[in-house]
Amino acid sequence: MFQYLGRRAIYMAATLLAISLVVFVIISLPPGDFVTALEARYAVQGQRLTPEDVAELRSRYGLDGNLLQQYLHWITQIVLHGDLGMSFEHQKPVSEVISSRLGATLGVSIATLLVTWAIAFPIGAYSAVKQHSIGDYAATTIGFLGLATPNFLIALIFIYFSVNWFGSVPSGLCSPEWCDASWNLGKVLDLLGHLWIPMIVIGTAGVAGLVRIIRNNLLDELRRPYVTAARARGVPEGRLLRRYPLRVALNPFVSTIGWVLPILLVGDIVVGQILGLPTLGPILLGALKGQDMYLAGSIIMVLSLVTVIGTLISDLLLGWLDPRIRLGYLR
Structure with a gap:
């Protein structure tokens, strides 16, 4: 029984790791990111973000790296610290949301x-x-x-x-x-x-x-x-x-x-x-x-x-x- 549970725990961990990669890639497939959506929202309101504002927002939200760097940062924080990251929209930790x-x-x-x-x-x-x-x-x-x-x-x-x-x-x-x-x-x-x-x-x-x-x-x-x-x-x-x-x-x-x-x-x-x-x-x-x-x-x-x-x-x-x-x- 314990051997069975041990094998299943290893399979579950590997499955979750594979799912996390697939999920992150699929969510990132649409063109643009949160900052791009934020720029469009400001444009509808008649406002405009400067290139300096855009660069600062990307740096603040961790969107200035490539897709692999963003995924590694996210999954490392989850595995090592149990930190799910920060919600861009709600401006609070994801765990709280x-x-x-x-x-x-x-x-x-x-x-x-x-x-x-x-x-x-x-x-x-x-x-x-x-x-x-x-x-x-x-x-x-x-x-x-x-x-x-x-x-x-x-x-x-x-x-x-x-x-x-x-x-x-x-x-x-x-x-x-x-x-x-x-x-x-x-x-x-x-x-x-x-x-x-x-x-x-x-x-x-x-x-x-x-x-x-x-x-x-x-x-x-x-x-x-x-x-x-x-x-x-x-x-x-x-x-x-x-x-x-x-x-x-x-x-x-x-x-x-x-x-x-x-x-x-x-x-x-x-x-x-x-x-x-x-x-x-x-x-x-x-x-x-x-x-x-x-x-x-x-x-x-x-x-x-x-x-x-x-x-x-x-x-x-x-x-x-x-x-x-x-x-x-x-x-």
């Missing part, structure tokens, strides 16, 4: 994940056990609609009905009068009143996809010889489903942790922008638009770290849940 949004991001992500699992598992199991029933057809139809409908369109539909029915636009995770208040029962209830909209919007596609996966996996297990043999021995249907096929059907829940977590952490970038969520998604979009490469690169690196850690957790949980996988990864 990320930490200011991390709490809300984790709250929305965890709530969405739990609700997604709680809804998808019983619907998928029912759809498989009651194959070709009205409920199965209804779940399948709704699942296809959920997969086909973009999340931002669902968010716009919510806004439309909210404006027409309640006369207000759903925005953020709290009402203005509660945003700066200390935590109490009233603020918690206000948060819950705002949280259900992003949970539904972001989790719709996830529920639809998991329902399809669980239904198909459970149908495969129900046709296995061991299920037929157990039924022939007179094992009650409910006990049979709980002990064997349903347990195997849990594998998709566990195996998707690695890629579901980063998707939920960043939310849906467009959905976060539409609903005004104080999460990392809108911050990442703004950083990419403003060529704030240290902020954008650091957010993507955080998501990459969550991905590789989530993949490791998925593998360990799968090994614990399924003995067939356990024998494979302990070799």
